[in-house]
Amino acid sequence: MAHTYIEEISQYQGEEVTIKGWLYHKTEKGKLRFLMVRDGTGLVQAVVFQKNVKPEVFEAADRVTQESSLIIKGKVRADERAPGGYELDVSELTIFQLAENYPITPKEHGVAFLMDNRHLWLRSSRQTAILRVRSEIIHACRDFLAERRFTLVDTPIFTPAACEGTTTLFETQYFDQKAYLTQSGQLYSEATCMAFGKVYCFGPTFRAEKSKTRRHLMEFWMVEPEIAWAELDDVMALAEELVSYVVQRVLDRKKEELKRLERDTTLLEKIHPPFPRITYHEAFRILQEAGSETPIGSDFGGTDETVIAEKFDLPVMVHRYPVEVKAFYVQPDPQDLSLALCVDVLAPEGYGEIIGGSQRVHDYHLLLQRLESHHLPREAFEWYLDLRKYGTVPHSGFGMGIERVVAWICGLEHVRETIPFPRMLYRIYP
RNA sequence: UCCUCAGUAGCUCAAUGGCAGAGCAUCCGGCUGUUAACCGGAGGGUUGUAGGUUCGAGUCCUACCUGAGGAGCCA
Numbered sequence: 001m002a003h004t005y006i007e008e009i010s011q012y013q014g015e016e017v018t019i020k021g022w023l024y025h026k027t028e029k030g031k032l033r034f035l036m037v038r039d040g041t042g043l044v045q046a047v048v049f050q051k052n053v054k055p056e057v058f059e060a061a062d063r064v065t066q067e068s069s070l071i072i073k074g075k076v077r078a079d080e081r082a083p084g085g086y087e088l089d090v091s092e093l094t095i096f097q098l099a100e101n102y103p104i105t106p107k108e109h110g111v112a113f114l115m116d117n118r119h120l121w122l123r124s125s126r127q128t129a130i131l132r133v134r135s136e137i138i139h140a141c142r143d144f145l146a147e148r149r150f151t152l153v154d155t156p157i158f159t160p161a162a163c164e165g166t167t168t169l170f171e172t173q174y175f176d177q178k179a180y181l182t183q184s185g186q187l188y189s190e191a192t193c194m195a196f197g198k199v200y201c202f203g204p205t206f207r208a209e210k211s212k213t214r215r216h217l218m219e220f221w222m223v224e225p226e227i228a229w230a231e232l233d234d235v236m237a238l239a240e241e242l243v244s245y246v247v248q249r250v251l252d253r254k255k256e257e258l259k260r261l262e263r264d265t266t267l268l269e270k271i272h273p274p275f276p277r278i279t280y281h282e283a284f285r286i287l288q289e290a291g292s293e294t295p296i297g298s299d300f301g302g303t304d305e306t307v308i309a310e311k312f313d314l315p316v317m318v319h320r321y322p323v324e325v326k327a328f329y330v331q332p333d334p335q336d337l338s339l340a341l342c343v344d345v346l347a348p349e350g351y352g353e354i355i356g357g358s359q360r361v362h363d364y365h366l367l368l369q370r371l372e373s374h375h376l377p378r379e380a381f382e383w384y385l386d387l388r389k390y391g392t393v394p395h396s397g398f399g400m401g402i403e404r405v406v407a408w409i410c411g412l413e414h415v416r417e418t419i420p421f422p423r424m425l426y427r428i429y430p
Numbered sequence: 431u432c433c434u435c436a437g438u439a440g441c442u443c444a445a446u447g448g449c450a451g452a453g454c455a456u457c458c459g460g461c462u463g464u465u466a467a468c469c470g471g472a473g474g475g476u477u478g479u480a481g482g483u484u485c486g487a488g489u490c491c492u493a494c495c496u497g498a499g500g501a502g503c504c505a
Contacts, residue, residue: 025465025466026464027463027464027465027466027467028461028464028467029461029462029463029464029467029468030460030461030462030463031461031462032461032462032463032464033464034463034464034465034467036465045464045465047463047464049462050462051462066455079463081463081464081465082463082465083465100456101440101455101456102455103440103441103455104441105440105441105442105454105455105466106454106455106466107441107442107453107454107455107466108441108442108454108466109441109442110441110442110497110498111497111498112496112497112498113441113442115497168503168504184505205505207503207504207505209502209503209504210431210502210503211501211502211503211504212498212499212500212501213499213500213501213502213503213504214499214500215504215505216503216504216505217505220505221505222505299503299504301501301502301503302500302501302502302503302504303501344505352504352505353504353505354505355505356504356505399505400505401504401505402505403505404505405505415505426496426497427497
């Protein structure tokens with residue numbers, strides 16, 4: 001049976017339409033029943049007057065419960081009293097399935113309860129708004145890279161060995177050998193960019209870190225561009241353009257969702273290149289002035305990142321960290337070999353690191369040396385060393401964590417709401 | 431792994447060491463414009479688990495379990 005989606009309902013004013021959806025909320029007033037119906041595309045109020053309908057229709061409207069699935073036929077009418085401006089004068093109502101005792105009521109709930117009911121919580125207008133923004137962000141990343149002639153080249157999820165050490169890898173069985181879930185597609189993208197020039201991978205990544213903070217998930221999604229012949233400055237420029245494009249795209253296409261989330265968009269509207277660039281040492285000076293006790297030469301903690309980011313309205317690019325705190329594959333700065341050609345992009349408003357990138361070591365002997373000093377098994381990296389033996393070139397790339405970007409753009413307290421089914425420390429259900 | 435806090439009705443919470451309660455949800459009744467409606471009524475409890483102190487424990491003590499927030503580490 002043909003039916004109409006709620007988002008298109010304004011085109012059918014005065015006409016009879018059929019809506020298929022779920023009951024979001026119901027209020028009763030004497031011989032009147034107001035049914036708020038959602039169908040995934042929108043919300044519309046359906047009004048049932050006892051006098052105007054057959055007794056069985058009014059009985060169904062009286063009996064229908066929150067989240068019951070239903071089919072409604074009625075005439076579309078503009079009405080100022082209706083949320084959204086249009087409502088449905090119901091003539092027929094079929095309850096497809098009567099939902100009994102839906103656990104999530106229109107009142108407040110605790111986080112633990114909502115997470116236990118994540119499969120149902122997803123139906124709420126706030127959650128669908130967040131996940132629509134997520135969808136837009138992902139499409140924006142793909143469009144941005146496609147427009148710049150990047151080729152999507154997927155990288156494996158099962159990997160034979162560590163990318164950057166084994167302590168934070170999820171180990172799994174691969175028939176009769178051990179395998180690990182990927183932490184990053186980067187090393188493989190370094191191979192594919194030598195074939196395609198400009199590539200990106202976009203997939204889930206897994207980190208077995210026992211992190212329990214608002215910024216961490218065990219399973220999260222990253223978009224990772226990698227470019228042959230690119231140096232650090234090139235990927236810094238790409239990073240600020242990508243972030244700006246994504247933010248503006250969401251502002252342009254997901255206004256309603258941001259409004260639903262009560263996001264103050266004035267700060268987001270300012271997100272355009274160029275972003276401020278500061279060195280690790282400049283960032284460190286900011287921390288010292290703020291009284292941080294982080295020792296020089298070490299990586300920044302979450303609160304440090306917030307202190308630095310608060311100095312700027314735009315995302316800030318912190319580059320050239322000490323070589324020791326960065327991964328084995330990061331190219332040292334020829335101007336000062338103690339510094340790494342790397343960049344972290346810190347989002348404003350305390351959302352922390354959304355991008356980590358670097359120029360990669362392209363010299364065979366240097367890479368070999370770095371593998372050894374990081375105590376990594378050479379056998380596992382023979383293929384990776386080959387890339388430096390057969391036509392090596394300078395190359396750079398970065399990874400952007402989708403969930404942190406979603407949390408920032410939506411203005412959320414916690415990344416757990418940015419992904420349909422978050423995998424968190426001690427929580428894998430549902 | 432460490433630190434802090436919490437666990438009482440389906441949900442959110444209250445209860446000085448002295449009868450275990452409220453709001454919402456559910457069910458029944460009323461109301462022709464509700465927006466988390468409102469008004470009246472009803473049902474609903476092994477107070478996370480195990481032990482201990484006490485005349486008496488939801489409350490105090492110990493251990494454990496579960497959850498939340500944070501640290502370290504990271505995107």
